[in-house]
Amino acid sequence: MDNRKKCHALDDGRIDKLLDGMRRVQYLREQRRPAEALDACRSIIQQAERLGIDSPDVTYMAARAAFHAGEWEAALLYATRVIAVDPLSLSGRASLEEIAARARRELAERESVDGLVPRLYDLLVRARKADSRTHVAMARYLRRNGRAAEAASLLDAVTRLSPAARDAWALRGELALADGDRVLAAECAAAAASSSSEPAQVLLPLAKA
Numbered sequence: 001m002d003n004r005k006k007c008h009a010l011d012d013g014r015i016d017k018l019l020d021g022m023r024r025v026q027y028l029r030e031q032r033r034p035a036e037a038l039d040a041c042r043s044i045i046q047q048a049e050r051l052g053i054d055s056p057d058v059t060y061m062a063a064r065a066a067f068h069a070g071e072w073e074a075a076l077l078y079a080t081r082v083i084a085v086d087p088l089s090l091s092g093r094a095s096l097e098e099i100a101a102r103a104r105r106e107l108a109e110r111e112s113v114d115g116l117v118p119r120l121y122d123l124l125v126r127a128r129k130a131d132s133r134t135h136v137a138m139a140r141y142l143r144r145n146g147r148a149a150e151a152a153s154l155l156d157a158v159t160r161l162s163p164a165a166r167d168a169w170a171l172r173g174e175l176a177l178a179d180g181d182r183v184l185a186a187e188c189a190a191a192a193a194s195s196s197s198e199p200a201q202v203l204l205p206l207a208k209a
Helices: 003-009 012-030 034-050 056-069 072-085 090-109 116-126 132-144 148-161 166-178 182-193
Strands: none
Touching: 012 034, 012 056, 034 056, 056 072, 056 090, 072 090, 072 116, 090 116, 090 132, 116 132, 132 148, 132 166, 148 166, 166 182
């Protein structure tokens, strides 16, 4: 039974309550109170789920509220869920692109000890929105957390698929030098020097956080 048929079988009062909540979210967004709007969306989503309703409209509102509240992990989660529920949502896809772009920038600027790094990385890779700098950020996280071999393997995969990924070559050279491999370090430095600084999409399986 689809959502529309479920609604017909539900008490109108419960649906009206959800609609009132959505109107409240719109008001909060207009008032530039995204954190409150996000909390309201989460409440509506929980209530709707109890009624067997998975509304892409509410989820889209949650994604936008999370985006404006600076909650990148929540924004990505909700944005990808919109597309999962409604693959033909043009507004949902446009929102996902905008949110993913901001999440990539946020990830690149995060300290490598930040626990948000692997979570954002996971979401970007699952959404097929990771670029070379996304993988480099994850590689830095892995290196900082004592997993240099995994970082090297990830960077090797990135440079194979995106030979112009300057940041990936540079970090791979640092890892090689730290490992005592001066020949590989020199090769990576040369590759970095002749590569582009522009990130490119690189589709890889998830690296373990």
